[in-house]
Amino acid sequence: MKRAARFVIFYAGLFGLWTLLAELKIWPPYLFPPPWSVGQALYDGFKDHTYWIAIYVSMQRVLIGYLISVVLGMILGLGVASNQFLEETMGGLLVSLQSLPSICWWPLALLWFGLNQNAILFVVIMGSLLSVTLAMEDGRKQMPKIFSMAGRNLGARGFKLFWYVLLPASLPFIVSGLKQGWAFAWRSLITAEMLYLSLGLGQVLMMGRDLNDMSAVLAVMILIIAIGYVVDGLVFKSMERHLQHKWGLTQTT
């Protein structure tokens, strides 16, 4: 209850401050619109289906890209963690590649794939692949060795060992990496969409700029934040809770 109260007070304050600054008209309304005009922009955007389409298109892209990078990242990470040669060579490369912002792959993707959907997907994959790979590598190393021994002892081999033992055993160690990978994928997607007529949220955001419509710009920014937050809360938080409950990692359950 107290927490909810703090929550309400904080956001009411933020809202009040925004309204106050807008009403003082220090800046012109087309640069600093009041909250209700952003609300109106949100309403209009959903009403003429622009936002629905944008959300649908963006979510589809990010899901495909993210799933591909999770599968690839797990295979790569497992390979790096279980092979000393790969670890010594590719391990360092992967860490150094992480300092490259994913949008830097955009020119390369354009030349390889042309100006289309695949180029965007490529950037999304490159954005989250490294997080997932490094998390998987780390998870495989942190995972108690006894699980893999017990699994082999009970007759699990090859793919079965990976699917029934190594993967579930490393999940608690990689869930934060998966979460980070999702955040990177989402960011990379929006960035790439801003650079290309793509129907996605990124393009709608740029459209607001092109039309000099600050309310629409803010409305789309709010949407992008909200989607990122909801996925984090719905998917990853509940996954973490579920794992903690199963493994007995919390005392409160």
Next chain:
Amino acid sequence: MSTNTQSFPSQLPIPGGHIPSDRPERGSARSGGSKGNAGPATAVLPAHTFAPQIAKVGLKDICLSYKTQTGERLLALDHINLQVKPGEFLCIVGPSGCGKSTLLHLIAGLHQQTSGQVLVDGHPVQGTGTDRILIFQEHGLFPWLKVGENVEFGMKMKGVSKAEREEKTAYYLRLVHLAKFKDSYIHQLSGGMRQRVAIARALATEPDVLLMDEPFAALDAQTRDLLHDELERIWSETGRTIIFVTHNVREAIRLGDRVVLLTFRPGRVKNEFPVELPRPRVLEDVDVARAAREILDELREEINRSLEAEYNEGIKPHVEVGAEQ
């Protein structure tokens, strides 16, 4: 096995391998689980036709050496020769660092010996196999699976049908008195219950040989006593061959038909002691204590050697070979 071990003539190639004459009747009660696919051929043929020649588990000149972190080669196991009879309860004791756990890992196929052979029913084995299941000191149960799912794991890997898996899971959970906990998660159980689940999980794959690596070392004394009774009962009901590693000599006497003492690094077979006390034995019994003393005296020499080694060379990194993947 429906064989009665008492019928084995003692011409087995085992020094001092006597069989206690007053062991409780066992083997016949193995009813539920097996459907003929599991047990060795001895389940069908009379034991005496070939049992005297072929040991259940044979270790032939097992040597293991490995590189330490400083780069020198260390001999961990030195020409280990052992024969384990079908249905025998063999205990292996030795000071820490003698390679007794590693020896179990070799038999389980989790690790490869440098030279020598592991034989099961006279045939050399390569890699892991569900005919030899290892029970770890830290149970090694899967926390992401429920108790029942843990028990059926080995059968699932084997491709046993769901109906059969369920039936056997229920049977083995009843055997360890945990039928009510089928749907619990591992972290909800006590240490003793976890170790019982581990035993049920191992038995459910219907192995011929049960390898136990100090399974009760982390438990409190009361729980351990209870599990000793249970293990003995399960052993007599299922007729499995058990190789049990412990550093506790009394525990070895309490459970074993025979106790093998290993030397400190490199691990060699120092001596073997047949245990002919009537079962069930009690850990605190005078006879158990007396039998333990003889072994303890010899074990103490090895412990002293291990202490000397530590004082002289500084404490060496304790590289447990078997702990590697």
